[in-house]
Amino acid sequence: MCRIGRGVGPAHYAIWHNTATCGPFGSAMAASELLSLSHQQCVYALGNAGTQSSGLWQFLESGAMSKHLHAGRASEAGVLAAELALLDFTGAANILEGPQGMFKAMCPDASPERVLANAQAPWELIQTSIKPWPSCRHTHPAIDAALELHQKLGNAIVERIEIQTYQAAVNICDRAEVENEYQAKFSLQHCVAVALVNGTVGLNSFTDNSRAQTSEICASTKVRLSEDVEQRYPESWGVQVSCLLSDGRQLDSQRIDCKGDPESALSDNEMVDKALDLLLYGGFSKNTAANLIEQVLDLPFQDKTIDLMDCFLKHIYQ
Numbered sequence: 001m002c003r004i005g006r007g008v009g010p011a012h013y014a015i016w017h018n019t020a021t022c023g024p025f026g027s028a029m030a031a032s033e034l035l036s037l038s039h040q041q042c043v044y045a046l047g048n049a050g051t052q053s054s055g056l057w058q059f060l061e062s063g064a065m066s067k068h069l070h071a072g073r074a075s076e077a078g079v080l081a082a083e084l085a086l087l088d089f090t091g092a093a094n095i096l097e098g099p100q101g102m103f104k105a106m107c108p109d110a111s112p113e114r115v116l117a118n119a120q121a122p123w124e125l126i127q128t129s130i131k132p133w134p135s136c137r138h139t140h141p142a143i144d145a146a147l148e149l150h151q152k153l154g155n156a157i158v159e160r161i162e163i164q165t166y167q168a169a170v171n172i173c174d175r176a177e178v179e180n181e182y183q184a185k186f187s188l189q190h191c192v193a194v195a196l197v198n199g200t201v202g203l204n205s206f207t208d209n210s211r212a213q214t215s216e217i218c219a220s221t222k223v224r225l226s227e228d229v230e231q232r233y234p235e236s237w238g239v240q241v242s243c244l245l246s247d248g249r250q251l252d253s254q255r256i257d258c259k260g261d262p263e264s265a266l267s268d269n270e271m272v273d274k275a276l277d278l279l280l281y282g283g284f285s286k287n288t289a290a291n292l293i294e295q296v297l298d299l300p301f302q303d304k305t306i307d308l309m310d311c312f313l314k315h316i317y318q
Contacts (some may be wrong), residue, residue, distance in 0.1 A: 001022050001024045001026025001029070001125075001126055001129060002026075002073070002123075002124035002127070002131075003025075003116075003124055004022045004025050004096065004115055005018050005022040005112065006111070006114045006115070007020070007096075007103070007107075007110055007112055007113075007115045008022065008102075008103070008106070008107045008111035008113050009107050009108065009110045009111055009112055010105055010109060010168075011107065011108040011109045012045065012107040012108075012109075012110070013168070014057075014171075015056065015057060015059070015106075016054075016055060016056065016106055017055040017056065017057055017067070017070050018121055019055065019067075019070050019071055019072070019074060020053070020054060020055020020070035021054065021055055021074075021102075021106065021108065022053070022074075023070070023074025023075065023077075023078070024049035024050065024052050024053055024074045024077040024078045024081065025046060025049050025050065025053075025078065025185060026074075026078065027074060027075045027076075027077065027078020027079055027081075027082075028045040028046050028048075028049035028077075028078035028081045028082050029042070029045070029046065029078070030078070031045070031078055031079045031081075031082030031083070032045045032082045032085065032097070032128070032139065033044075034082075034272045035082055035083070037082065037085055037086060038072075039243040040070070040285075041086065042084040042085070043091065043093050044082070044085040044089060044090050044091040045078075045082040045085035045091065046081070046091065046095065047081075047091025047092040047093060047095045047152050048080075048081035048084060048085070048091035048092075049077060049078050049081040049091075049095075050091075050092070050095035050096060050101070050102050050239055051091065051092065051095060052060065052077040052080075052081065053077075053102055053106070054082050055070040055074070056309050057172075057312075060172065060186055063178070063179060063180045063182040063183035063186070063302075064182070064203060065073040065182060065278070067182075072218070076193075079108075082194045083090070084261070090122060093120050094313060096112065096115065104220065106267050116167040116273070122297050126262075127152075127262050128256065128262075129260045129261045130258055130260045130263070130265075130271065130274075131260055132144075132260050132264050132266060132274065133191075133201045133202075134172055134201075134202070134205075134206075134271065135184075135186070135191050135201070135206070135255050136172065136186045136206075137258070138165075138168060138169035138172055138188075138237070139169075139173055139185075139186070139187070139188055139191040139192075139239075140160040140237070140259060140260065141165070141169075141197065141237050141238055141239035141255040141256075141257075141259070142163050142165065142169075142188050142191060142195075142241055142260050143192065143201050143240045144255055144258070144259045145239055145240070145241040145253035145254065145255050146191075146192040146193075146195035146196050146253070147195045147199065147200075147201075148240055148253045148267055149196060149241060149243055149251050149253050150195060150196050150197075150198075151199070152251055153196065153238040153243075153245075153251070156245040156246065156247055156249070157160045157198060157246040157247075158220075158243050158244070158246075159220065159244050159245060159247060160221070160222070160243070161192060161193070161196075161218050161220065161222070161242065161243050162221075162223075162224070162240065162241070162242045162244075163188050163189075163192060163222070163223045163224070163227055163239060163240075163241050163242075164222065164225070164226035164227070164229060164239065164240045164241075165188070165223065165226060165238070165239045165241075166225070166229045166230045166232075166233035166234075166237065166238070167225055167230055167233070168233065168234075169188065169237075169239075170223055170224070170225050172186060172254075173186050173187060173188040173191075173223075174188060174189075175187045175188075175189065175190075175224040176189045176218050176219060176221060177189075177218070177219075178218075181206040181207060181211075182206075184206040184210070184211055185206055187218070187220035188216050188221075188223050189214075189217075189221040189223065190206070190210075190211065190218055191205075191289045192221065192296060193214035193217040193218050193221065194206075194210055194213070194214050196243070197213060197214060197217070202277065203277065203278075203281045210302040216235045226238075226239075226240060236256055236257050236258075236263075237257065237258035237261065238254070238255050238256045238257065239254070239255050240252060240253070240254045240255075241253050241254075251267075272293060275289075275293050275296075276289055276290070276293060279292065279293070288292050292308065294307065295308060
């Protein structure tokens with residue numbers, strides 16, 4: 001999945017949501033392994049995963065909830081493809097590079113050679129990122145910088161904010177006015193403002209009250225392209241956030257790498273804290289959530305299968 005994601009090219013991402021288009025391949029391969037499929041059956045599964053690849057960025061315009069559907073549907077598509085392959089339901093072997101395949105149809109500047117490049121290198125999966133905050137990934141460098149500036153503000157009043165970032169972040173997350181929670185998660189202006197004001201960004205940072213709290217600051221926040229930051233993208237997702245204060249001072253904070261990337265990885269404690277926050281937000285009791293986290297962390301040391309889904313189902317139907 002990660003290798004295919006590296007091969008689709010930047011132009012693909014301008015229209016297609018990679019989670020939705022590349023995700024089915026990862027799900028299919030994982031399910032194929034769990035089902036102990038043969039080599040040929042794995043090919044079938046991947047072929048039918050690819051033919052289900054879809055997911056468009058159009059939801060951003062209205063703040064629709066389609067992104068959630070994209071991730072879930074990608075997982076479902078891969079499982080379906082693997083289960084069908086178990087029954088020898090065939091799929092195209094050249095679904096990526098074929099004349100009517102994914103690269104031809106959806107990827108104007110694809111780099112097919114990247115899928116197999118350095119095949120013996122460490123897994124690409126361990127080079128992926130973990131999101132510290134519940135918003136678009138492109139907002140994260142700016143959130144990180146803004147949280148640092150929050151510590152320096154004291155009682156000073158922020159008059160203007162400037163966010164300098166790379167073009168993809170500008171294209172997707174430059175929205176000073178937001179009408180709902182989902183649009184706020186794709187707004188650099190809101191995410192920076194809430195980080196500056198509250199010193200934290202969490203699952204409740206995008207509500208009606210939160211958006212009302214930041215609307216004035218958002219209106220005085222400008223987002224623009226930085227050529228220096230753009231030159232380092234996508235290897236580095238950077239940003240510079242500048243605040244002009246009412247007392248005439250200017251505070252600046254810069255990030256070269258995005259927090260949660262391998263170059264700036266989350267600590268074990270930060271990972272546990274994020275998992276706990278998500279489970280509590282989903283309605284689990286603190287004890288149940290803590291027990292589930294402990295079981296997950298203990299998985300590498302177990303010599304028998306643990307039914308983690310049983311814990312979820314008991315929670316859902318209790």
